[in-house]
Amino acid sequence: MPDVRVKICGLRDSAGIQAAADAGAAYVGFVFFPKSPRNVSIADAAMLAVQVPIGVAKVALVVDANDAFLDQLTANVPLDMIQLHGAETPERVSEVRAKYGLPVMKAISLSSPEDAHQIDVYSQVADQLLVDAKPPAGSDLPGGNGHEWDWTLARRKYWTRPWMLAGGLTPENVARAVDLTGARQVDVSSGVESAKGIKDHELIHKFVKAAQA
Numbered sequence: 001m002p003d004v005r006v007k008i009c010g011l012r013d014s015a016g017i018q019a020a021a022d023a024g025a026a027y028v029g030f031v032f033f034p035k036s037p038r039n040v041s042i043a044d045a046a047m048l049a050v051q052v053p054i055g056v057a058k059v060a061l062v063v064d065a066n067d068a069f070l071d072q073l074t075a076n077v078p079l080d081m082i083q084l085h086g087a088e089t090p091e092r093v094s095e096v097r098a099k100y101g102l103p104v105m106k107a108i109s110l111s112s113p114e115d116a117h118q119i120d121v122y123s124q125v126a127d128q129l130l131v132d133a134k135p136p137a138g139s140d141l142p143g144g145n146g147h148e149w150d151w152t153l154a155r156r157k158y159w160t161r162p163w164m165l166a167g168g169l170t171p172e173n174v175a176r177a178v179d180l181t182g183a184r185q186v187d188v189s190s191g192v193e194s195a196k197g198i199k200d201h202e203l204i205h206k207f208v209k210a211a212q213a
């Protein structure tokens with residue numbers, strides 16, 4: 001069985017990128033959402049993206065971004081994937097995919113079995129899905145809240161698109177989450193931070209090791 005592929009999301013500096021790559025992450029994520037403590041500018045992301053080693057995919061996370069922003073982003077930052085983490089419709093997912101010629105990952109929040117319907121809908125249009133927690137009430141962030149959810153909703157699902165498990169994962173619980181769900185890809189942000197927006201390199205290493213144990 002190949003290793004579980006890990007995405008470290010919300011990287012903001014060269015040392016964090018190096019730590020993720022050294023640990024064996026398959027993806028690194030840059031967050032473009034001004035309210036987030038992990039927000040990066042297009043200029044900073046352009047500088048960071050060229051430091052990402054070949055073989056590690058560079059993912060831009062955007063929330064209901066318009067074409068003007070995506071035009072600037074894709075013109076300046078060498079990307080491998082766009083992650084849509086807002087309320088983008090299936091039509092918008094198709095549009096972004098066609099216009100920018102990059103694979104698109106759509107984030108879906110699960111909090112009840114009924115939400116799984118969204119998986120079928122977005123599987124028709126997205127290249128990958130990120131199956132995440134619903135943001136807790138009062139949060140300003142649609143993701144990246146470190147909120148553990150009922151992973152049994154994603155238990156042994158043979159969805160037709162590649163998918164990533166996300167939401168409240170940590171070095172301590174990721175092996176259990178992988179075991180429970182059968183996920184072959186996982187995504188983490190808060191669980192490898194020492195404070196909001198500050199990545200801890202040791203936690204990054206521990207997380208990747210635990211995910212692939």
Ligand SMILES: O=C(O)c1ccccc1NCC(=O)[C@H](O)[C@H](O)COP(=O)(O)O
Binds near residue numbers: 010031061085166189
């Ligand atoms: O991380 C953010 O700040 C963020 C802001 C706006 C939309 C999405 C955001 N993060 C999404 C991610 O891909 C996270 O890695 C995912 O939700 C898991 O987060 P966590 O529970 O903190 O590990």
